[in-house]
Amino acid sequence: MNIIKLKDKVLSRAFWRGIISITIFLLIWEVGARFEGWFGYLVPWIGLIPPPTDVFASWGGLIGDPSYWGSWYLSFMRVLGGFCAAMIIGIPFGLFMAVNRTFHDTAFPSFEILRPIPPLAWVPASIIFWPTAELSIAFVTFLGAFYTIVINVLGGAKSINKQYLQAAQSMGASQWDIFRRVVLPATLPSIVVGSAVGMGITWEVVVAAEMISGGGGSGGAGGGLGFFIWNSYVGGSYEQIVVGMISIGIAGYFSSEMLRSLGGRLTPWLKTR
C-alpha cells in the first residue's frame, strides 16, 4: 500500500510542478509583451505578440460565440474522420503485409515511394480529384495518420518473438487462433504507439489543410480551427490568432489523452512493467 501512497505523492508533486511551469511561462510572456508600454523598450519577438491577459479577455468574448465552437467541432470531426479511416484501412493493411509475403512484396515498394511525400504536398492534387473541399481535407488528414500507423503495425507484427508462434503451434493452435490470440495482441502495443503518433500528425495536417483550402468555401465546407486562425490574421485580430493556437494545443492534448487512456485499457499488461 506504501507504493500507492508514494505514487500519489509523486503524482501531486508532478502536478504542482506543471502548475508552476505554466505560471512562469505566462508571467514571462505577460511582462515581455507589456515591456514596451511600461519601460519603452520593445522586447524582441515576445514584444510583438499580444499579452496573455488580452488573449484571455478575447477568449472570454468567444466562449459564448457559437461560430468559435463550430470551428472546434469541424476540426474535431475532420481529425476523427481521417484518423478513423486511417485506422480502419491502415491496421489490416499493415497486418496483412506482415503475415503475407506475396502481398508484402507487391504492396510495399509502392507504399515506400508514396510514404515520404508530405501530406500537405497532396493538397493541390486532392483539391483537383476530390469533388468537394471537405473530402480533400479529409483525404489529406487521412494520409497524415495512415503511413505512420501502417509502418508501426508492420514493424510490430514482424518483430514478434518467434518462440511465441512456435509455442502456440506446438500447443495445437490453428493459424486463425495464432493470428487472433498471439499476433494481434503482440502487435497491439505498436498499434497504440502508431495511433498516438498518427493522431499528432493528423492535427498538424488538418489545420494546415484548412488554411490552404481557404475554408470559407460554399457547401458547408470550410471553417475549422485552422481557418479560424487564418481569418483572425486576415482580420488583424492578433489576440484571436493566439486563442486559435492555444485551442489547437488543447484539442490535440485531449485527443492524445483519450487515445492514451484507451490504449492503456487495451494493453493492461504493459502497466506492470
Add this chain to the structure above:
Amino acid sequence: MNAITQQNVKPAVELRSQNSSEIVVNNISKVYGGGPFAKEVIKDCSFTIESNKLTVMIGPSGCGKSTLIQLIAGFEKPTTGGITMNGKPITGPGKDRLVLFQESALFPWMTTYDNIMYGPRARGETGKETTELAEFLLVKVGLEAFRDKYPDQLSGGMQRRAELARAMINKPEIMILDEPFRGLDNMSKELMWEYYADLYEEERNTNFFITTDIDEAIFLADRLIIMTNLPTKTRHVIEIDIPRPRKIEDVVSNPRANEIKKEVMTLLHEEAMKSFSGGSKAAADFLEAYSKRSE
C-alpha cells in the same frame, strides 16, 4: 515457495497421457546454407528417446542441441535421415510433442491462468475437466495466488513453473525441454529441479530434456545422452540408476552419482578440447583447470 513437501494436493485429475510414445532419430544431418557458406550442425546423429522415461541430453554449449529440438518438434526438417514418432515420420509441429523453450515464451498479454488455458482454448476444450486440471496445476506449481498476474509480475522461477503448467495441461505424449532452467539463480534452479522431478514422477510420460548442467542432468535423468562437439552426434549413453525420488544432496553425496559425474565430465571435457586447435597454450590451461575441477 518452500512448500513442495507440504503440498498434499491429491491428483484429482489424471496427468498421465494414456499412450507410451517414443521418438527415434535415425542417422540425421542438418546443414544450414549452401555452397562455401554451408554449415553442418548435425552429422550422422542417431538416438532414441525411450518411452515413459526422462531422457536428458547434455553436450558442449553451441553444439547444435537446440537445432535438434527444432527438428524433433517439427519446426524444421533434417537435411538427410529421418525422425519418427511411434514409427510414423514427423512432418510438422503438433501438440503431441510440446516444447518448452530456453527463454520464457509465456504470452506477456495473458495472465498466468489464461496462459495455462491457452492450449485447451485453442482446441476448444474448455469443459469442467480442463478447468479443474488448470486449477490443480496452478496449485501444483505453487502459483494459485498469482493466477491473475501477468508474466512480467512473476519472478524467473515462477515464470518457468507457469510454463511447465501451461505445457502439462495439454497432456503431451512427449515433452521437450530446451535448457528450461538456464539463467535462474542456483536456489531457484534447485527448487525447479524438485518441482519438475515431482511432476515427472507423477505423470511418467516421455520427457526429453536438454541441458549443459551436469548436476541437473544427473539429478533428473533416467537416461543420459552425451553429445559430441559440432557437427553433433551421439557420443555416449548412460543409464542413471539412482533410485527416485531423488534428493538434491544425492548429486553431491551419492557415490554412484559422483561416479557418473566423473565419467560425464571426462567425456564432455574431451569434446570441449576438440574445439581448441590442437596443443595450443589455451588448450593446455583449460585442460589443467578442468582436471582440477573434477578432482
